[in-house]
Amino acid sequence: xILYRICHEKWSHDLTASGNAGRxxxxxxxxxxxxxxxxxxxxENIVHRSGxxxxxxxxxxxxxxxxxxxxxxxxxxxxxxxxNDYSNxxxxxxFGDEWLRNCATLILKVPxxxxxxENNYLINPNHKDxxxxxxxxxxxxxxxxxxKK
Numbered sequence: 001x002i003l004y005r006i007c008h009e010k011w012s013h014d015l016t017a018s019g020n021a022g023r024x025x026x027x028x029x030x031x032x033x034x035x036x037x038x039x040x041x042x043x044e045n046i047v048h049r050s051g052x053x054x055x056x057x058x059x060x061x062x063x064x065x066x067x068x069x070x071x072x073x074x075x076x077x078x079x080x081x082x083x084n085d086y087s088n089x090x091x092x093x094x095f096g097d098e099w100l101r102n103c104a105t106l107i108l109k110v111p112x113x114x115x116x117x118e119n120n121y122l123i124n125p126n127h128k129d130x131x132x133x134x135x136x137x138x139x140x141x142x143x144x145x146x147x148k149k
Contacts, residue, residue, distance in 0.1 A: 001064070001065045001066075001067055001069070002062055002063065002064055002065075002136075003034035003035065003036065003062075003063045003064075003065060003121050003123075004034060004035050004036075004037065004038050004040075004041040004060060004061065004062065004063070005032070005033065005034045005035070005041060005060070005061040005063060006041045006042060006044075006045040006058055006059070006060050006061075006141055007058070007059060007061065008057060008058060008059075009057035009058070009059050010057075012059035012061055012138050013138075014135065015032055015061075015063065015123070015125065015133060015135055016032070016125075017030035017031050017032045017123075017125050018030075021089075021093070022096075023089055023092045023093070023096075023113060024092050024093060024095060024096030024108065024110055024120075024122055025093060025096040025097060025100065025122070026093050026096075026097050029096070029097055029100050030100075030124075030125055030126060031096065031100065031122045031123065031124065031125075032122065032123040032125060033120060033122060034063055034120065034121045034122070034123060035112070035118075035119075035120050035121070036118060036119045036120070036121060037118065038060060040112055040114070040115065040118050040119075040120070041060065042141075042143065042147075043112075043114050043115070044112065044114065044120065045058075045143075046143070046147060047114060058140075058141040058142070058143070059138045059139065059140060059141055060138070060139050060140075060141040061135055061137075061138050062135075062136050062137040062138070062139070063123075063133060063134070063135055063136070064133070064134045064136045065106070065107060065121075065123070065132070065133055066132050069105075069106055069107055069129065069132070070105050070106075070107075071105060071106075071107040071108070071109050071121075072099055072104065072105045072107070072108050072109070073108075073109040073110075074095050074108065074109070074110045074111070075111070076111040076116045079091075079092075079111075083113075084111075084113035084114075084116060092110075095108075095110070096108060096110075096122060099122075099124075100124060100126075103124065103126065103127055103128075105124075105127070106123065106124055106127040106129045106130060106132075106133070107121050107122065107123060107124075108121070108122040108124070109121055110122065
């Protein structure tokens, strides 16, 4: 399985988690956020960038996870109504933090808050199988100027 991550060039040389809080993890919980498609990675990046420079040396990372990897999945049907509202980050973090605490699987598949029918994939860099995850390629990425920021 190939996953996608868009980031500034300075962060594109390896697979590193920042420990910053996100929708599915609390501050200090290390997770690498990826998307199932390039398009979703682009949308997620635009939404979370708050209008910061759109073409300042961005890269798209192609990340390979073995097809045999067992994945924990959070389905949108499992979640409360309006789970994707910004005000419900704390609710979503319970799922991700618990997954990290258990450390049972390398990947957590979650619905995208932007397009709930598509998926993001969280990678646990502290999982024993993280060494099997490979950064296979890093390409330049330019946001189309017609995208609103």
